[in-house]
Amino acid sequence: MFDDIDFSPGLIAYNGTEFLDQEDIFQVRYNYGMNIIIDVGWYRKEFAVVVIKDYDWDNPLMEKRCVDLNKLHDLVQECSEYVREIIA
Template identity: 45%
Template sequence: MFENIDFSPGVIFYDVTNDDTCLKEEDIFQVRYENLPDRLVIDLGWYRTNYAIKVIKNMDWTEPLLVKKCTEVSDLEYIMNECALFV
């Protein structure tokens, strides 16, 4: 789903976007930037009513650096690209 997005130097850690049945799971996609000083993570999940893409710093899930939400699968690539550019 995100083939056109450059996540470097991040590493895709988890990806079930090729399985449509998994697009309503809490854990869908994750990129880790463990070599950066702040150990950033981009995380995509489904949260009952919407998708949320979060940028996490130093594994502090309580205070994300950035949160983007949408309800349509068709919006995910655009929002994911915004998050990748943010990182």
């Protein structure tokens, strides 16, 4: 689902994109001087994409929500580009 997105230098930690109706769908981890996570999940009625720094889930660096799969792809792309900018 996100195969065409460049997550480098991150590593895909979890890929459950075949089960889009579960809370945990996809996660990328970046460990380059700071712990950053891109997390994708389904929350009852919408998808959420969050960027987390240093495991502070209460204060995400970025949070995006949508209900459409095409929009979800765009949001994950946007978050990936954001992370690459802040770790550069």
